Amino acid sequence: MDRSVLEGNPHSVIEGMIIAAKAIGADEGFVYVRTEYHLAVERMKNAIKKAEEIGVLGDNLFGSGFNFKLHVMEGAGAFVCGEETALIASVEGKRGMPKPKPPFPAQHGLYGKPTVINNVETLSTVPLIIRDGAKQYASIGVPTSTGTKTFAITGHVKNTGLIEVPFGTTLREILFDIAGGVTDDKGNVSEDAFKAVQIGGPSGACLTREHLDLPLDFDSLRKAGAMVGSGGLVVMNKTTCMVNVAKFFMQFTQNESCGKCVLCREGTKQMLMMLEDITEGRATEETIPLLEQLANAVRMGSLCALGKTAPNPVLSTLKYFRDEYDAHVKDKTCPSGTCSKLTKIYIDQDKCIGCTACARKCPVGAIKGAVKQKHSIDPKVCVKCGVCLQTCKFGAVKRG
């Protein structure tokens, strides 16, 4: 989202930063952007150059005696550098690792100077608020969360992309009106395909059908154990395994942990290993309580927001989809059939006509059977690649 602002309207960010600089008495500003966002970097630099040319950046702006210089700092793309103290370290050329607060950046920030750090979206909104007045802006949204918010919708919905809506818009409006509805495994919009939505980026929580009428604002989301975060909305239909989703996001956060504090570095790794145990059939009845305990410890004890929020996908799925976890651990089955280690592929003897198509396609020779005779799969040989499933024209090969 921020990337598209930088690409689409970098001038709004520059203007917001000039206003912010004037407000706090700063004469230098930095735009920190991932270096692999080439277009964003290029357009931001171009916009700065043009602003300097017409005299809205640089020395003595509009003859006011106020100077403001803006730099673009290209980051190497570490997730943790979204954390303000890590971002500062990165701009200073140090390893992108967060520092304990206090001191806060406003006291002791970039190069030890008082520093205000804001998000691109926030800064790009500032000129509009100044132009139309705070009252006008506050009339949008709900009293505790005023204005608008941009969400990035992806996943099992008809329309994906960026949307800007007033704070307080409900999930139902977003998913079913704006995004055109949730799609099922065949890609068709279906009334009851919806299972969950993961909100707020990789360390956001998963919300369910019961939250469809939840207004999306800071307070309501916090109460539901979720957060606005980056404004990401990943919509999932019923073919999704929620344990697998938790594992996916945990893989991301443990990979992006900077490695500084023990709870985040070791805790996320252990959580990931437990989730792997669960999805691969090695978990015992002690796994889930320990996972929950560890997740809470990581949430409470980590140094920065990355660690504090990393357990959210796990804790929220444990809360709303406990039955799926139990099925994986106790019954060693994956209800959605996603976790391949917990499923087996078999041939429905009533439907098989013995065409041999599956046996010929099987890369490991796990399928036995002569022409026009019922076929069967040797589970010891089968690697569950699923080729036979796609090959069979009679619906005889099944996963379960």
Add this chain to the structure above:
Amino acid sequence: MEKTLTINGKTVRNLLEVIRNAGVELPTFCYYSELSTYGACRLCLVNVEKRGLVPACSTPPEAGMVVVTNSNEIREMRKITVELLLANHDTNCTFCHKSESCQLQTLARKLGIHTVRFKKMKKDAPLDFSTPSLVRDPNKCVLCGDCVRFCEEIQSIGAIDFANRGSRSVVCPSFNKDLSESECVYCGQCSRVCPTGALTPRSEVSQVWNALGKKDKKVVIAIAPAVRAAIGEAFGSDNETGNSAAAKMVTALKSMGFFKVFDISFAADLTIMEEATEFVERFSKGENIPQFTSCCPAWVKFAEQYYPELINNLSTCKSPQGMFGGLAKKILPDMYGIKREDLIIVSVMPCTAKKFEARRPELSTNGIQDIDFVLTTQELARMIEESGLSFNTLEKSAFDMPLGFKTGGGVIFGNSGGVAEAVLRNVLSKSDSNETDEFSFIRGEGGIREVTVKVGEKDLRVAVVHGLGNARKVIKAIKNKEKEYDLIEVMACPGGCIGGAGQPVYNGMATRNRRTKCLYENDKVLELHKPMDNPYVQQVYQKYLDKPCSHKAHEILHTHYINRKK
């Protein structure tokens, strides 16, 4: 603006220090008062009313704060944290060098951890044996960063740092090269602050036992001044003057089979004779001033690699260890009627860099090291234990002569300021004076101390520096012409040699201060205090060396340095 609180003139930086001052033990792996606050170990989490769990190390104390340091929630958090570390730790504690001084081990016991609920991770990184001073075992690293911050913040070197991210994080020299290829000066302070066995002094104990086992060899050992101030700590006993600890060491070493037990403090007296003479000459001619001391091998390597242009300003004197080795290998074979190659010299040092120094080619004769083996205080303590001796009940014995006699001037070498003080005693005090506190104004805790003494019409400007970061500051000030000095004593370790990395592991100023005091007390109980008054030193000059800084003395007692700038 950081909020601070001052107690007894000392600034308390954070809630952690307030809590510890209140007598509550709060565990930490990554907190040292002399280093910046890192906040990574998460062990000092406490509950502050209305705020919840906060790390005490990075929370400023405030009036009205209601703090709970011990609750089920906090204990469980600590347990989980320590279990997470143990799951990712090579727990071969029984044969780890840090066993019994390992903070992870201690904490696991204190927290009553008997099982680790998390999955054990495979640890099989190769160990780094590339240096003679230190061993790096990445499999035991808890990534607290204490070593990284000490090397960077106190020593201004930065030989090691973090690499990789998340659970793949490691502490290593740049590009994961060997430590020997880094700019490490082997001060070993990283191993002192390391809470586990990830960085340890490299042991030469087995080589020394082997040498003792050879019937045709005579193994001579000499003990550095600072060792007597700390050896007792390894056996749970403090001693006030160091004299009885030294006397017990002599007994222990004799019973282990050492042929002679000498005192490096004798060589320290000799060093002062040379260094003071050298200084007086330079000072009167105004050549190569300021003169930097050269007895600290970590400092010497530091100067060689960062300030080769100052090599001429370093004293050309070998360190006391170097002088002892050179002299002993020269005179002892004749004295005892043995072949030079059958004489093995071992030193006991508070220092890890001395192991590197002993291997410098300049301190070898015909390819054989003058000092064959260097033991640290820690290693000597281990040998005493291995011998089955009960240190505290040992009889007292006297050092062998002639290389076992010393003045107090040689003993205080182990303290920051001690070398400079001994030089001043030799150069300035009246011939009949035999006082210990004539120049005691040079003593103190400060990392950079300055003293000016009148010499006739001239000012003799002395600086005493400990910590290599402070040395860098002083050199910068000289280069920027902000400061001028004549004599500069530099010791790499905080507090000087008594705070060396070869000493029993210590934390906190109380131990360091006690050791410092111990050497000054030892000075007091000795009969003589000026190195020039040492009768055996005088004898050595008469018999072998002619006079200080003579041609003969230069051959045996002086050295040269190498430009190591990369």
